Amino acid sequence: MAKSYPRRRNFFGRVVDRVEAVCDVSFSLGHGETLAIVGESGAGKSTVGRLILRLIEPDRGRIVLDGVDLRAMPRRALRLHRRHMQMIFQDPFSSLDPRVEIGRSVEEPMLLHLGLAADERRGRALALLKRVGLDESYARRLPSGLSGGQLQRVAIARALSLNPKIIVCDEPVAALDVSVRAQVLNLMAELQEEFGMSYLFISHDLSIVRAISDRVAVMSKGRVMEIGETEQIFAAPKNDYTNELIRAIPAMAHG
Numbered sequence: 559m560a561k562s563y564p565r566r567r568n569f570f571g572r573v574v575d576r577v578e579a580v581c582d583v584s585f586s587l588g589h590g591e592t593l594a595i596v597g598e599s600g601a602g603k604s605t606v607g608r609l610i611l612r613l614i615e616p617d618r619g620r621i622v623l624d625g626v627d628l629r630a631m632p633r634r635a636l637r638l639h640r641r642h643m644q645m646i647f648q649d650p651f652s653s654l655d656p657r658v659e660i661g662r663s664v665e666e667p668m669l670l671h672l673g674l675a676a677d678e679r680r681g682r683a684l685a686l687l688k689r690v691g692l693d694e695s696y697a698r699r700l701p702s703g704l705s706g707g708q709l710q711r712v713a714i715a716r717a718l719s720l721n722p723k724i725i726v727c728d729e730p731v732a733a734l735d736v737s738v739r740a741q742v743l744n745l746m747a748e749l750q751e752e753f754g755m756s757y758l759f760i761s762h763d764l765s766i767v768r769a770i771s772d773r774v775a776v777m778s779k780g781r782v783m784e785i786g787e788t789e790q791i792f793a794a795p796k797n798d799y800t801n802e803l804i805r806a807i808p809a810m811a812h813g
């Protein structure tokens with residue numbers, strides 16, 4: 559698939575120059591698999607995530623989920639399909655509405671997509687919150703009363719509420735204190751075992767990527783430079799760019 563953004567417009571508002579954010583990127587994501595996307599800032603990682611969720615439209619290309627081409631899908635069917643794909647963003651503060659109680663935020667996707675009765679939604683929201691390590695008392699709080707790590711747990715509970723097949727995680731722990739990163743990553747790994755969803759895990763942090771992903775796609779300037787099994791990529795990078803990225807990891811992080 560491919561996607562460009564307008565970079566410059568002329569005096570008449572016509573686009574005269576475009577940024578090729580993603581050019582001919584192609585990969586598959588298996589059931590229950592974690593595929594990491596790494597690469598420099600501006601490489602096109604987040605654009606790939608947004609394309610997969612169809613938050614933005616590709617200029618060309620296909621996005622296929624369980625054999626169904628999402629691009630060819632009519633709008634209504636696409637709405638139904640949306641529940642299978644969720645996203646967790648880097649900044650947990652801006653991904654939740656500051657005026658909405660935590661419990662309601664977790665209920666909201668179920669309200670929009672599942673049409674469950676109110677008490678059933680409530681029950682499921684509380685169970686999900688509990689599963690991510692937040693007891694019932696959190697349901698009535700506002701986001702401002704929670705730490706970054708706790709908010710990211712809420713975002714995870716919310717993403718899980720529709721039992722998605724894919725969760726796109728865009729730098730999910732980058733904004734968190736180092737001390738809580740491992741806890742949130744462990745939780746994500748446990749939940750994947752339990753629920754069987756796939757992660758598309760976008761990250762700058764190669765030591766995290768090495769620890770949690772099955773495969774890695776290395777992106778640079780809108781292209782996939784290399785893709786393969788995590789251990790293979792780290793042990794014997796085929797690509798100069800990949801090599802450089804790996805060599806840039808602080809020495810302590812080398813396993």
Ligand SMILES: Nc1ncnc2c1ncn2[C@@H]1O[C@H](COP(=O)(O)OP(=O)(O)OP(=O)(O)O)[C@@H](O)[C@H]1O
Binds near residue numbers: 563564605606
């Ligand atoms: N909405 C937009 N309008 C115009 N250009 C954009 C837009 N979003 C991204 N770009 C450009 O597209 C390219 C890819 O951006 P993208 O956000 O996908 O990179 P990234 O790999 O996620 O970077 P980072 O690691 O900094 O998050 C960059 O050149 C960026 O400036």
Ligand SMILES: [Mg+2]
Binds near residue numbers: 603604605728
């Ligand atoms: Mg990004």
